[in-house]
Amino acid sequence: MCGVRGNIMKTILSVLTRRWMLGFLAVLLALPVAFSPFGAQVAAAQSCIVRTDWPLYVVVGGDTLNKIAQRYGTTAGVLASANCLPNINVIYTGQQLRVPPSPVVLTPVPVPPNTVTYNVQISFQRFDNGFMFWRADNGEISVYIGQVNGTTISYPSYSYGLLPDNPVMDGTPAGHIRPAFGIGKVWGNFYNVRSNLGWATTPETGYVTTVTRVGNAFNFILPDGRVVYVDANRNWVTNGSTVPTPVPATPVPSSAVTQTTASYQPFDGGFMIWEAHTGNIVAFYNNGGTLNASYTVYAASQYANLPDNPVIPTPAGRVLPAFGIGKVWGNYFEVRNNLGWALTPEQGFLATFISGSNSTQSQTCFTLPDGRPVTYVRLSTGVRYWLYSGTCS
Structure with missing residues (x-):
């Protein structure tokens, strides 16, 4: 037993x-x-936010992420980060990806020996004690600490691409802005950046800067026209103080030229554009043939906090507007009622806005991606209209 x-x-x-x-x-x-x-990577992807401020690209047969990146003047790592892709080697036909606006054509200029000059498309944001910018060609984010001189640090796309989006839970101080996207990742995840810069004081601004490199040193132009000089030891200094805001004066004939990235989307009854340098979205109604063709401007503050496009379903042969344009179209009935449905997805392009004013009106001219110049006018009486002007000069 x-x-x-x-x-x-x-x-x-x-x-x-x-x-x-x-x-x-x-x-x-x-x-x-x-x-x-x-x-x-999986954990990071779950907390990632797609770059919704970029235009859409639809993957076709034979595409790879690297090929698409080369086409848009960037890197596969930047595209993977911007689209929250868990695997940089896996994309499929018909997939919608966010890509940088149309790449900038480099402008060769005569330069002295050992000197290289080139143009770079960047997104710039100013902070309490310095500024940051993101480069479209390689995804690198640079941090410049100081008001008119200081030190600079660079963060390649691989160093922040898989980090969570800005994790700072503190309330945004009055008169300041919470950084977002790639700049927000670097600012929010690297304490040394945040403690040295403070909070953002302006939204991101897209523009094209000219870089001149001499040996290990280089210089580039800020949006306010100042030149920043950087030495081999990553110390920087500007050639002057910040350009002051002009004192309002009696309107006189004037003109200004601004080159910026933009997005364009045609509709049944007109078209809409998004301007990177201001964040404005403009809805153009009718066909632009008479003074009855009007337009409405929506500042970023009027749509940024609205819900995403709530309108469904989409009719056959039409496209549901998305992102910023979708927010304006979907949340403002008068826009939707006047424009109807979108005919194609958004298209990114590099736009040149030429503005002028006199005692009776202000006007701005730019050229659409299909080559048609558009002039939109605001009279001193408040009347607004636009037309296909034939030329921008």
């Missing part, structure tokens, strides 16, 4: 031992996955 009990106890202990070992082995096998780079 004792022998039978002993055998039973041995059997039970043997079964329990095998189960414990199998459970321990399963934990060991799971640990590498949990703590692997792939695990980190």
Whole structure:
């Protein structure tokens, strides 16, 4: 009897031992996955936010992320980060990706030996104690600490691409802006950046800057016209103080030229554009043939906090407007009622806005991606109209 009990106890202990070992082995096998780079990528992807301020691109047969990146003057890493892709090697035909606005054509100019000059499309944001910018050609984000001189730090796209979006939970101080997208990732995840710069004081502004590189030093132009000089030790200085805001004066004939990235989308009854340099979205109604063709301007503050386009479903052969343009179209009935549905997805392009004013009106001219110049006018009486002007000069 004792022998039978002993055998039973041995059997039970043997079964329990095998189960414990199998459970321990399963934990060991799971640990590498949990703590692997792939695990980190999945966690990061779950908290990632897509660059909705960029135009859409639809993947076609034969595309790779690297080919698309080369076409738009950027890198595969930047596209993967901007679209929250968990695997940089996997895309599929018909997939919609966010891409930078149309790449800038480099302008060769005569330069002295050992000097290189080129144009770069960037997104610029000013802070309490410096500024940051994102480069469209390689995804690098640079931090410039100081008012008129200081030090600079650069963050390649791979150093921030998989980080969570701005995790700072503090309330945004009055008169300041919470950084977003890539700049927000760097500002929110690197304490040294945040503590040195303070909060953002302006929204991101898209523009094209000219860079001149001489050996290990270089200089570039800020949106306010100042030149920043950077030496080989990453110290920087400007050539003057910030350009002051002009004092309002009696309107006189004037003109100003602004080059910026933009998005264009045609509709049944007109078209809409988004301007990167101001964040404005402009809805153009009718066909632009008479003074009855009007337009409405929506500042970023009027749509940024609105819900995404709530209108469904989409009629056959039409496109549901999305992102900023979709917010304005979907939340403002008068826009939707006047324009109807979108005919194609948004198209990114590089736009040149030429503005002028006199005592009776102000006007701005730009050229659409299809080559048609558009002039929109605001009279001193408040009347607004636009037309296809034939030329911008």
